[in-house]
Amino acid sequence: MANNVITSSIITNETLRILHNESAFLGNINTEYEDQFANKGMKAGSVVNVRNPVQYTIRDGATINIQDVNETTVPITMEPEFGIDWAFSDYDLKLSIDEFSKRYLAPAAKRLAAELDLRIATRFYRGVANFSGTPGTPISTAQAVLDAAVLLDNAACPRTDGRMLALTPLSNAKLVGGMSGLFNDQATQGKQLKNGMMSTNLGLDFIMSQNLPTHTVGGLGGTPLVNGANQGLINSGSTDNPSAATTSLVTDGWTAAVANRLKRGDVFTIAGVFAVNPETKVSTGVLRQFIATADAASDGAGNLTVAIYPAIIAGGSYQNVTARPADNAAITILTGTASTAYGQNLMFHRDAFTLVTADMELPKGMDMADRAVEDGVSIRFIRGYDITNNRRICRFDLLAGYGLLRPEWAVRVTQ
Numbered sequence: 001m002a003n004n005v006i007t008s009s010i011i012t013n014e015t016l017r018i019l020h021n022e023s024a025f026l027g028n029i030n031t032e033y034e035d036q037f038a039n040k041g042m043k044a045g046s047v048v049n050v051r052n053p054v055q056y057t058i059r060d061g062a063t064i065n066i067q068d069v070n071e072t073t074v075p076i077t078m079e080p081e082f083g084i085d086w087a088f089s090d091y092d093l094k095l096s097i098d099e100f101s102k103r104y105l106a107p108a109a110k111r112l113a114a115e116l117d118l119r120i121a122t123r124f125y126r127g128v129a130n131f132s133g134t135p136g137t138p139i140s141t142a143q144a145v146l147d148a149a150v151l152l153d154n155a156a157c158p159r160t161d162g163r164m165l166a167l168t169p170l171s172n173a174k175l176v177g178g179m180s181g182l183f184n185d186q187a188t189q190g191k192q193l194k195n196g197m198m199s200t201n202l203g204l205d206f207i208m209s210q211n212l213p214t215h216t217v218g219g220l221g222g223t224p225l226v227n228g229a230n231q232g233l234i235n236s237g238s239t240d241n242p243s244a245a246t247t248s249l250v251t252d253g254w255t256a257a258v259a260n261r262l263k264r265g266d267v268f269t270i271a272g273v274f275a276v277n278p279e280t281k282v283s284t285g286v287l288r289q290f291i292a293t294a295d296a297a298s299d300g301a302g303n304l305t306v307a308i309y310p311a312i313i314a315g316g317s318y319q320n321v322t323a324r325p326a327d328n329a330a331i332t333i334l335t336g337t338a339s340t341a342y343g344q345n346l347m348f349h350r351d352a353f354t355l356v357t358a359d360m361e362l363p364k365g366m367d368m369a370d371r372a373v374e375d376g377v378s379i380r381f382i383r384g385y386d387i388t389n390n391r392r393i394c395r396f397d398l399l400a401g402y403g404l405l406r407p408e409w410a411v412r413v414t415q
Helices: 009-022 097-125 142-153 170-176 186-195
Strands: 047-051 073-077 083-089 163-167 205-208 215-217 222-226 247-254 267-276 283-292 306-307 330-335 340-350 353-357 368-375 377-386 390-400 399-402 410-414
Touching: 009 097, 009 368, 009 377, 073 410, 083 097, 083 247, 097 306, 097 340, 097 353, 142 163, 142 283, 142 340, 142 410, 170 205, 170 340, 222 330, 353 377
Parallel strands: 163 205
Antiparallel strands: 047 073, 073 399, 083 390, 163 340, 215 340, 222 247, 247 306, 267 283, 267 330, 283 306, 340 410, 353 399, 368 377, 377 390
C-alpha cells in the first residue's frame, strides 16, 4: 500500500543514508571538530582553529632547560555551500518511500556524495607532500602498498585501526588481480575475488572511489637547483606555526620564461635534505619530500621561487629535516612527466584529515524544512511553494569545511 506520510524528516534521513553509503570518505576521516561549527549563523568563510599536539625537545643532563611550549593550530574554513535543486509535487509524496527514494532521492544523494568526495580528495591531495609509486603504473602488488606505508611509519603514524587506502577503479582492479595468488586467509581472499574489491589487508582498510582526482604535472624543463644556501628555518621558534608554515624556496636552472613551470601539487626532493623521525629527530635515511603549494613560473633567466610545504625546519621541537639545503643542491621532481596527468590514490590515517559541516538555519514559511546529521555530516532540505509558476521547489544544501590536521599521516600513491 502506498505510503502517504513521507515527511521532510524522512526525506533528509533517507538522503543522508544514501549519501553516506555512496561516499568513500564519509565515516573514514576525523569529524571530532563538528561541534565547533554547529553555531547558528555559521556561514561560508567562517574559520575555526583546531589544535595540534605539542612537540618537545629532550634535555641531556641534570640542569633544567626550560623550553617554550608552542601550541600550534590548523585553520578550517567553511567553503561556499553547494547543493541540488529540483521540484516535485504533493502527489509524489504519495509514493512508497522505496519508490520515492529510487526516483528522487537516490540520484540526488549519489550526485552529492560524488561531489563531496571529489572536493574532499582534491583539497587533501594538494596538501600531502608524501609521495609513492611510479607515475604511469597503477598499484598492482602488495609491495607497492607496503612501500607507501613506510612513509606513514617514518612519520610516526599510529598502526592501530584507522589506516585507509582509497583506490581509483583502475588501481583497485590491478591490486585485486595482483594479490590473488598470494597467501591470504580464505575469507578475505574469497571476498575480494567475489566482489572485485580490495578488503582489509596489509594493515589497511581499502575503499574504492571513482572520484579520486588526477594531477597534471607542471611544464618542468631544465636542470633545477637550489639558488642560495641555508634556506628555511634553523629553529621553528616559539611564535611560529610550523604546522601551517611554508618556505619560499628560491631556485634556478629551469628553462626560461614558462608559466606553470611547477604546478600546485607537484612533489620534489632536494639533494642532501633528509626527513627525520618527528619524535627522536633522527634521520630516516629518506629524502624529505616537499609539495608546491601554488603554481610557479620561471623568469627570463630560468629563476623560480615557489612556496612549498612543509617548511624547511632544521632544529628545535618541530625539526623535520637533517639540514637546510646547500647552494646548487639538485631538485628532483617525483610526480611524473611534464604536462602529464596521473591518477592519485590516497593512503591516510583517519586523523590526518578532518571534515566539518555546519548546521544551516531552517527558514520560516516553508511547507517542508528539516536538517539531519550523521557521522559529522549535516544536510538541510527545504521545500517551498512557487506562487509565480504554481509549483513546489526543493533544495538540498551542504556547508562543509576540510582541514589537514596531520598531512604527514597521508601519502599520495600515484598510478
